[in-house]
Amino acid sequence: MSNLTARLRASLVAALPPEQLLPDSQPEYVRSYVYVFGATTLASFGFLIISGIVLALFGPGWWHVSRIGHFFNSIHFWSVQAFFFFMVLHLWAQFFMAAWRGGRGITWLTGAVTFVVSLGAAFTGYLSQQNFDSQWIAVQGKDAMNAIGIGAYFNLLNFGQMYTYHVFLLPVAVAALTTVHLLQVRRRGVVPPIPPRGLGG
Amino acid sequence: MHWGIFLISVPNLIVIGVMVAVFALGIALRLPGHGGGASGR
Numbered sequence: 725m726s727n728l729t730a731r732l733r734a735s736l737v738a739a740l741p742p743e744q745l746l747p748d749s750q751p752e753y754v755r756s757y758v759y760v761f762g763a764t765t766l767a768s769f770g771f772l773i774i775s776g777i778v779l780a781l782f783g784p785g786w787w788h789v790s791r792i793g794h795f796f797n798s799i800h801f802w803s804v805q806a807f808f809f810f811m812v813l814h815l816w817a818q819f820f821m822a823a824w825r826g827g828r829g830i831t832w833l834t835g836a837v838t839f840v841v842s843l844g845a846a847f848t849g850y851l852s853q854q855n856f857d858s859q860w861i862a863v864q865g866k867d868a869m870n871a872i873g874i875g876a877y878f879n880l881l882n883f884g885q886m887y888t889y890h891v892f893l894l895p896v897a898v899a900a901l902t903t904v905h906l907l908q909v910r911r912r913g914v915v916p917p918i919p920p921r922g923l924g925g
Numbered sequence: 926m927h928w929g930i931f932l933i934s935v936p937n938l939i940v941i942g943v944m945v946a947v948f949a950l951g952i953a954l955r956l957p958g959h960g961g962g963a964s965g966r
Contacts, residue, residue: 755958787951809940852935 745910754914758771761814762909768807769902774893775800780891784854804846811839823915831908838901843900849879862886 778796779787787793815835824832850861862880867876879885927932 755956756952757954758948760956761951813944813951816948817951878949906952 731914732886740907740911744913745907747910750914751916753917758817759914761810761817765807765810765814766902766906768803768810770801771803772807774897775803775892776895788854800849804849807842809848811842815839818915819913822918825915825918826912828908828912830921831905831912834901834905834908838898838905841894841897841901845894848886848894851886852883852890854883 775796779793779800782793787797806869818832818835847861847865851858851865866875866880869880926935926938
């Protein structure tokens with residue numbers, strides 16, 4: 725190969741040919757609602773990002789006092805409920821399918837890490853509400869941070885720090901991890917059902 | 926609600942029950958559509 729760009733292109737196309745990156749058919753065993761939970765998690769994440777952008781544009785003074793602000797605040801809140809609801813169902817489904825089989829370890833790992841990072845994103849969201857709830861959670865949570873020795877790095881009473889984590893650092897991390905997760909799913913394919921005992925696999 | 930070492934609020938218990946029900950339905954129900962385009966990957 726002539727240069728770095730050409731080598732990079734060749735390796736990317738070899739790892740993810742277009743028909744594998746955007747497939748128009750799936751194996752027969754995928755035709756079950758249990759395989760939909762990942763997609764519904766992703767859809768909830770889309771709603772979270774869109775409603776979050778609207779909230780960030782107008783700020784706490786808007787989402788607490790205006791009717792439209794309350795509406796978008798509620799969309800954001802219920803989207804995160806749906807996000808975790810479906811993500812946990814997706815986790816159960818993949819766990820019972822042993823979805824790390826067949827070289828899918830990275831797919832499982834990125835999914836698990838995304839779950840943990842999402843917990844941080846949700847927690848900083850509760851701290852970013854700017855109401856009595858968030859003050860109570862921050863005051864209680866800071867003791868947990870101090871107890872495990874990381875209170876010097878994460879000050880839950882610092883609204884600016886928590887808000888920045890919530891609207892920038894953690895969503896970007898979740899989006900990046902989800903992208904890697906999805907590319908791994910495309911690369912390795914959806915995990916097949918566990919074969920009956922005695923048939924190997 | 927409180928049984929021994931278990932302590933849970935009714936709303937949380939309802940949500941967990943709904944999750945288990947949706948999970949069971951997800952396993953039991955097949956998506957509508959014809960045949961299946963088995964790409965065999």
